[in-house]
Amino acid sequence: MGIKQITKKLSVVSVLAMASVGCDSGFDASRTVKQSPLNQASLGLAVQVDSRQEIDQLMLSEPNAKVRTINANHGLYEIYNVPKSVVEKYLGESEISENQLVEPLQPLSQPDVSQLAMLNSDQNGNQFQPCRPSRQKPSAKISQLSPSSTSPIVELGTDISLSSAGSANHRSVAGDLKVGWIIETPKGSNITQTQSFGKDLVLTPDSIGLYQVLLLVQDDNDSCHVTAKHYVVTANEPLKSGVTPLAAADVSEADLYHIEQVSAPLAWNQSQGEGVVIAIIDSGVNYNHPALHQNIAINEGEIPNNGLDDDHNGYVDDVVGYDFNNSDSYPFDDNGHGTHVAGLAASPVLGIAPKAKILPIKVLNALGGDQASLAGAIYYAVDRKVDVINLSLGNYGQPHSFVMRAIRYAQSSGVTVVAAAGNGHPYTGQSINTDQMPNYPSALPYDNIIAVAASSKTKFITSYSNYGKVSVDISAPGGDEDNPLVSAAMANPQGLLLEAMSGTSMASPVVAGAVALVKSARPDLSPSQIKSLLMKTGDTQTQLQDLTVSGKELNVQRALSELADQRQNIL
Ligand SMILES: [Ca+2]
Ligand SMILES: [Ca+2]
Incomplete structure (x- = not known):
């Protein structure tokens, strides 16, 4: 463990100090990050320091820096918006390493124009046609009207309001775009309407899990484009008391063959x-x-x-x-x-x-x-x-x-x-x-x-x-x-x-x-x-x-x- 084993004394002091100012880092909320990175662009520098003071010094001297506290007792933080060379200046001997993503447990389905076949007709009752390959493709663009946060993590019951208004024909093509939406919901959802044909779409998740929204557009030449947005609907459920245990009789023994x-x-x-x-x-x-x-x-x-x-x-x-x-x-x-x-x-x-x-x-x-x-x-x-x-x-x-x-x-x-x-x-x-x-x-x-x-x-x-x-x-x-x-x-x-x-x-x-x-x-x-x-x-x-x-x-x-x-x- 060597230098990475930080002393308990220091961490307790810093934890107490945090509690007394009512903030888990001592910094203004706008400089603390609560959500872990979800894509390459949102990755920061993972650091493991001997004392919290090293992080405090960096944060005070670098006004654009943001920090996520991962494990204060082990000096583990993620620093954003500061180049590695600058972080090295403050953290000296301490370990600095680019953070990396861990892949999702199930690969996400890739949006594909063949999914157009799932749609019936567009907002005006016009039939979608088989897609024709073309160099003059239209562009499908989903704009999120609400919530204002760009994070894909949303709470249960949130209205997600989306618009296709930014979608457009290729500049050499005229006519109205046909617009269709496909909504893929988690297994537990009761949402049965999985297609929508308006310019806009409001999705109100009724179950926690992964939602994928596809926007498909087709122009007058039957050329197509598709784009997708993902949302993870999450919930902070308190631990219930007095939950009645599942009876063994409710599970088939054959199901437990393993x-x-x-x-x-x-x-x-x-x-x-x-x-x-x-x-x-x-x-x-x-x-x-x-x-x-x-x-x-x-x-x-x-x-x-x-x-x-x-x-x-x-x-x-x-x-x-x-x-x-x-x-x-x-x-x-x-x-x-x-x-x-x-x-x-x-x-x-x-x-x-x-x-x-x-x-x-x-x-x-x-x-x-x-x-x-x-x-x-x-x-x-x-x-x-x-x-x-x-x-x-x-x-x-x-x-x-x-x-x-x-x-x-x-x-x-x-x-x-x-x-x-x-x-x-x-x-x-x-x-x-x-x-x-x-x-x-x-x-x-x-x-x-x-x-x-x-x-x-x-x-x-x-x-x-x-x-x-x-x-x-x-x-x-x-x-x-x-x-x-x-x-x-x-x-x-x-x-x-x-x-x-x-x-x-x-x-x-x-x-x-x-x-x-x-x-x-x-x-x-x-x-x-x-x-x-x-x-x-x-x-x-x-x-x-x-x-x-x-x-x-x-x-x-x-x-x-x-x-x-x-x-x-x-x-
Ligand atoms: Ca605790
Ligand atoms: Ca407590």
Whole structure:
């Protein structure tokens, strides 16, 4: 850790000073950034400093600088509007690194003129025609009339008012443009009108999640153009009290085949994960879900809603967890991914570790997230004393130095990190050998990381799953098209409680749940001992021999009986 390990004393002083001026940074709100970057243009410089004073000095001397506080206890900030050379002047020895994006969990659909075929007729009842290729294309332009913020993150119930008025014919073409809108809504939405033909469009989201609005225009020569805007509708839901737990009878056993496949029920007489906390660093968690609510890890040191950081960890009112995407204490899920993942790991009725606790931490929304927030989230989880961190996320390319350092901090604190190996090529879906094209963080060579491939119901590796004789440790059920994994659904107006998904993102929390069972039975085991145990006791799969380090699929029962045998031998 070296110089990056900042002293607790300093951070407590700065936190108290912040609280006394009623602002989390000491600077005017216009100079503090609350939302993490969502595109290349909004990225800043990630910095990790020994003391807050270095940031204060920079902010005072550079009037255009803006700052996002990511993890004050670990000196982690993002600085905007200042060139790197200038930041280096103030922060000297401290580490500075360009922040990078983390890709969205599901690739966004690309707007395409073929979608015109979905539209009937335009605002005047004129039929759209098949698009004709032309060099004199019209331009489709969406102007946002309200809300005034340019952020794609909006609150539930906001009227999003859009206009096509800026769209135009190519200058050499005359006539009226035909205009049509297509609205793609999240699964939980009750909006049934998915087409609109006026010049303007008002969309009032009724469900949290991702909305895509397409504007298609066609000119008198049948030449077309399409453009899109994305919105992520989010909500800051308080933690409810007295949620009635989901009854086991409400879930079909056949839907939970993955629990049987890893022989978890046979291990439950030895361990159910009591006393263990699993951090779900993901798109947030629907912590009011009846299958998750009772397993949410509450921060006992924090008094809710008093506007104070009672436990001095740098986060005000972080009772449930933290949202690093929006800098608030409501890590509620607006994508569905994190809720599903949490259920697979530690739901009383859906999970591998029915009595482990879940710490929800949000670093992603449907449009993605950033590496500096991921690093900040890992530090946060470790400081909240979790035993296991699940990372059903990743990127190809270079690992971010701040994320690497944060995972080493987890390692030095005895925290196991379970990471998804990745679902193949982002566009083709073709599985990838991550020994050759590493996926990070799963492919980092640390002995506290367990990299997980996805197997199908037949125990074969799935067609989409990444693999690697060196970089992928073990496989676990992740589901496929025929047999996806069933787990908890995000909040939606229909009140749907369960949802099916497939991916290495699903296989990873199955292993995280297994780690929790082992850790609960044997709290003294180190991450590398737990990793070795799971890799040794899995079911040997010949077809996996060259695809993962262990060549095995997770077997929870055998891992737990191995521990029981060890105990026997000691006696
Ligand atoms: Ca706090
Ligand atoms: Ca508080």
